[in-house]
Amino acid sequence: MDNVNLKQLAKELNLAVSTVSRALRDSHEISPETKERVKALAAKLGFQPNPHASSLRQSKSKTIAVVIPEIENNFFSQVMNGVEVIAQQKGYHVLIYLTHEDNNREKDILNVLRNGRVDGLLISVSNKTMEFDHLLAYQDAGIPVVSFDRVLDNIDTPKVTTDDTEAAFKATEHLIAKGAKRITFISMGLNLSISSRRKAGYEKAMHKHHLHASTLECGTDDNENRAMIRSLLQSKDRPDAIFAAVEKFALITYEVCHSLHLDIPGHVKVIGFSNLSAAALFNPPMSTVVQPAFEIGKEATAILFRIIEKKTLLSAEKVITIPSVIVERKST
Amino acid sequence: MDNVNLKQLAKELNLAVSTVSRALRDSHEISPETKERVKALAAKLGFQPNPHASSLRQSKSKTIAVVIPEIENNFFSQVMNGVEVIAQQKGYHVLIYLTHEDNNREKDILNVLRNGRVDGLLISVSNKTMEFDHLLAYQDAGIPVVSFDRVLDNIDTPKVTTDDTEAAFKATEHLIAKGAKRITFISMGLNLSISSRRKAGYEKAMHKHHLHASTLECGTDDNENRAMIRSLLQSKDRPDAIFAAVEKFALITYEVCHSLHLDIPGHVKVIGFSNLSAAALFNPPMSTVVQPAFEIGKEATAILFRIIEKKTLLSAEKVITIPSVIVERKST
DNA sequence: CTGTTAGCGCATTCAC
DNA sequence: GTGAATGCGCTAACAG
Numbered sequence: 001m002d003n004v005n006l007k008q009l010a011k012e013l014n015l016a017v018s019t020v021s022r023a024l025r026d027s028h029e030i031s032p033e034t035k036e037r038v039k040a041l042a043a044k045l046g047f048q049p050n051p052h053a054s055s056l057r058q059s060k061s062k063t064i065a066v067v068i069p070e071i072e073n074n075f076f077s078q079v080m081n082g083v084e085v086i087a088q089q090k091g092y093h094v095l096i097y098l099t100h101e102d103n104n105r106e107k108d109i110l111n112v113l114r115n116g117r118v119d120g121l122l123i124s125v126s127n128k129t130m131e132f133d134h135l136l137a138y139q140d141a142g143i144p145v146v147s148f149d150r151v152l153d154n155i156d157t158p159k160v161t162t163d164d165t166e167a168a169f170k171a172t173e174h175l176i177a178k179g180a181k182r183i184t185f186i187s188m189g190l191n192l193s194i195s196s197r198r199k200a201g202y203e204k205a206m207h208k209h210h211l212h213a214s215t216l217e218c219g220t221d222d223n224e225n226r227a228m229i230r231s232l233l234q235s236k237d238r239p240d241a242i243f244a245a246v247e248k249f250a251l252i253t254y255e256v257c258h259s260l261h262l263d264i265p266g267h268v269k270v271i272g273f274s275n276l277s278a279a280a281l282f283n284p285p286m287s288t289v290v291q292p293a294f295e296i297g298k299e300a301t302a303i304l305f306r307i308i309e310k311k312t313l314l315s316a317e318k319v320i321t322i323p324s325v326i327v328e329r330k331s332t
Numbered sequence: 333m334d335n336v337n338l339k340q341l342a343k344e345l346n347l348a349v350s351t352v353s354r355a356l357r358d359s360h361e362i363s364p365e366t367k368e369r370v371k372a373l374a375a376k377l378g379f380q381p382n383p384h385a386s387s388l389r390q391s392k393s394k395t396i397a398v399v400i401p402e403i404e405n406n407f408f409s410q411v412m413n414g415v416e417v418i419a420q421q422k423g424y425h426v427l428i429y430l431t432h433e434d435n436n437r438e439k440d441i442l443n444v445l446r447n448g449r450v451d452g453l454l455i456s457v458s459n460k461t462m463e464f465d466h467l468l469a470y471q472d473a474g475i476p477v478v479s480f481d482r483v484l485d486n487i488d489t490p491k492v493t494t495d496d497t498e499a500a501f502k503a504t505e506h507l508i509a510k511g512a513k514r515i516t517f518i519s520m521g522l523n524l525s526i527s528s529r530r531k532a533g534y535e536k537a538m539h540k541h542h543l544h545a546s547t548l549e550c551g552t553d554d555n556e557n558r559a560m561i562r563s564l565l566q567s568k569d570r571p572d573a574i575f576a577a578v579e580k581f582a583l584i585t586y587e588v589c590h591s592l593h594l595d596i597p598g599h600v601k602v603i604g605f606s607n608l609s610a611a612a613l614f615n616p617p618m619s620t621v622v623q624p625a626f627e628i629g630k631e632a633t634a635i636l637f638r639i640i641e642k643k644t645l646l647s648a649e650k651v652i653t654i655p656s657v658i659v660e661r662k663s664t
Numbered sequence: 665c666t667g668t669t670a671g672c673g674c675a676t677t678c679a680c
Numbered sequence: 681g682t683g684a685a686t687g688c689g690c691t692a693a694c695a696g
Binding site for chain 2: 084
């Protein structure tokens with residue numbers, strides 16, 4: 001029941017607490033024999049140092065936090081996977097927080113984490129986040145922060161994203177190459193930098209090909225989104241292609257097309273940002289813009305550790321862009 | 333840069349540290365005026381108590397850990413969602429650990445967590461976990477553990493699962509009702525309790541209907557699994573239905589059927605345990621056994637907190653079973 | 665109602 | 681090479 005601590009080890013071995021502490025941390029000023037004895041007993045009793053005590057003493061927690069909007073989403077789960085790989089290598093622990101796209105919740109979370117609980121923070125902001133006082137507070141507190149994917153433009157943290165503009169440009173050109181003329185871009189929350197970047201890429205491609213750009217703004221409520229997409233696809237001048245800025249909208253588009261008996265890609269071509277590998281099994285297999293989620297997670301975490309370990313950051317490491325890949329399937 | 337602490341607040345207010353501490357924790361023995369003054373300054377300076385200090389002092393961390401095999405899986409992400417909802421209500425923090433189906437990694441994780449870092453543990457064991465010394469150590473240490481989904485039969489923790497046997501039984505009967513006769517069950521790692529329970533349900537249904545049960549054992553390597561399923565579906569006495577014990581095998585079955593131009597459900601009917609809502613968009617829409625993942629996460633966490641808060645557990649709370657739902661679509 | 669004191673377990677400084 | 685003493689920031693027991 002009782003946890004073993006240094007004091008008990010010291011008593012049992014007839015040594016001072018400090019000696020035991022040093023022996024376990026392989027200090028060079030402890031004799032090999034003593035180290036042996038100490039480590040043997042520690043192993044035998046299954047000693048684990050109390051993390052709160054050593055965190056308090058050393059002012060470091062060996063813990064990082066990941067703050068994301070949701071986890072039920074392949075992109076973010078893959079990111080988590082990448083985070084975990086690096087954190088585990090470094091012997092760090094990972095706290096996870098979900099904002100559920102709630103800006104106040106995001107602020108509360110960051111507030112509570114601001115006093116030593118974590119040595120660093122990875123964040124992808126909620127789609128309602130526009131100001132960033134809560135992030136600036138971290139700079140004041142000297143706690144490293146790395147943003148990824150959904151980053152805020154005007155804040156000075158290292159950022160790891162994909163090439164949203166280029167990927168959206170290419171995806172749009174892909175649709176155009178397949179013969180689409182009336183392409184609607186379905187976007188979410190334009191205050192989000194990724195939304196505006198993706199939209200910019202889409203518009204650039206449309207302009208280049210002298211086509212009229214047209215955006216449908218969707219929100220957080222799936223029923224409303226469904227209704228909006230449905231009415232879009234029922235309208236007289238129905239688009240002949242949909243480019244969904246986020247996975248969810250691509251899925252709803254599929255659903256609506258099925259229910260309206262619209263043929264994909266015959267009546268409507270569909271492509272969307274999505275990390276769902278099962279998209280290959282859709283009817284028809286869905287073309288997707290796949291973000292390098294796992295790599296984004298790994299890279300963001302690697303950079304975070306570089307700051308935590310006080311290594312200086314090359315300016316090239318301040319903004320990392322990893323390209324997305326367009327996976328062409330039958331829906332286009 | 334420097335974090336505010338109680339001492340600074342006390343000095344600024346001409347109060348004792350303990351008074352400030354009590355005021356912030358709304359102790360009844362502090363005058364309303366003092367409370368006001370203290371809270372005002374704390375808010376102004378953005379004071380957050382150092383969690384390591386208070387954890388050390390109180391021997392509680394306000395943190396729970398979730399240990400799961402993987403996160404890139406709708407079932408586990410939905411569970412995480414449920415966990416987070418309850419933890420957040422309780423003001424608790426959530427550490428996440430992935431075992432990647434590695435039993436040694438699982439042991440290491442549990443070992444490190446065993447000294448105060450967490451107040452409780454939620455675990456779904458790896459598919460290679462057979463013994464449970466690492467879990468028994470928690471009972472000795474007095475740290476509450478709740479198992480969910482993938483539970484070990486012979487260990488005495490509260491368990492939250494779905495009705496694997498019944499759900500598998502019903503899914504099998506569903507296939508039989510649709511005319512299937514040669515149903516192959518694709519299973520993973522029989523040492524896993526859920527595998528054997530699902531298999532038992534399948535076999536029970538087959539026996540009841542005087543059909544010959546036949547199981548294909550798949551493993552962790554997806555390429556091998558694909559090859560095995562492919563050769564199964566190419567064999568002379570090809571099954572006319574597949575019941576996949578886990579989502580991944582159902583997806584591979586779809587993939588193989590498509591590549592072999594086998595019609596679903598004409599040539600082969602397919603059903604599988606899966607929490608993928610996009611299964612409705614498959615070609616054809618896939619029938620699934622959907623586990624109540626979110627509820628499992630919520631329920632397991634609620635029970636964990638009941639133990640943490642020392643409330644006694646009714647024996648009915650020791651083993652919770654939440655039913656799965658069979659969602660019938662076009663693949664059967 | 666408020667202050668003084670002690671101690672959680674550990675890492676570290678300073679002695680020897 | 682080892683031991684004794686100190687303090688990280690907080691809470692709680694005890695005093696007044």
